Amino acid sequence: MTKISIFHDAPCELGEGPGFDPRTNTVWWFDILAGRLFEKSLGGGEAQVHSLGQMASALAAIDDGRQLVLTETGLFVRDRSTGHSVMHRPIEADNPATRSNDARVHPAGAFWVSTMGKRAEQDAGSIYWYREGELRKLYGNISIANSICFAPDGRTAYFADMGPNIIWRVDTDPETGLPNGEPLAFHTHKGKGGLDGSVVDAHGNLWNACWGGSAINVFDPSGKRIRTIAMPVPQPTCPAFIGVDTANLIVTSAYGEMTDVARQKNPHAGKTFLVEIAGKGRFDPPVRL
Secondary structure, three states: OEEEEEEEEEOOOOEEEEEOOOOOOOEEEEEOOOOEEEEEEEOOOOEEEOOOOOOEEEEEEEOOOOOEEOOEHHHHHEEOOOOOEEEEEOOOOOOOOEEEEEEOOOOOOOOEEEEEOOOOOOOOOEEEEOOEEEEEEEEEOOOEEEEEEEEOOEEEEEEEEEEOOEEEEEHHHHHHOOEEEEEEEEEEEOOEEEEEEEEEOOOOOOEEEEEOEEEEEEEEOOOOOEEEEEOOOOEEEEEEEOOOOOEEEEEOOOOOOHHHHHHHHHHOOOOEEEOOOOOOOOOOOOOOO
């Protein structure tokens, strides 16, 4: 039986980029537009809120003490104990019209990251591959890149463009995380809402947050929808598996783009949720810096 509760009750205008580091037992997520990073230990205690000074949307663990943070100007190495960040690799830093968006680490330690227009301009975004200091642009002319995630064996990558509302799949080299061949349509969303963030579980099923659809939809490796979890907010944004047994999800959400009337009707919009699913997930590996 699925149980949903509030994990953190401070609402985010655009909550995104959740993840979990099993080595430190820490959950993280972002409020992109506010430039805030949240960290909360599953061992208890209050969440720590860090102001980053710019828009940021995702991170990858490097080791116990360092993180690689994706921001509107590029990748920064952040010291967890001090909060001090140093630019590691610029990404579209000379383009003030774009910002970072979705990202996830491939099993080979490569960080797939995306950009988009700050006003969601059509075709303004791109997806990049980063590993060991090297950055490659994989795909351009994307409106809103989302759903970056990978099969457990590292042989398949997924990504979405919320513009046409399609999740694509592409074969990848399990040793490098680089794509082989051309992307093929995995799922086209024709119902209410849009395709936002995703994560793949240990069985290869893809869990997608439906922005505007109040749901997490689960698709098997063939693209067939096999499960839907109703969420108590209109705009869930991204799921991630947490806990040492990977049995639960954290799901971020957003109150941005909602009218005052809609926010009054949905008082939990923007909050971060714990979804207890008794599933079998998996964690992203550390990035290979």
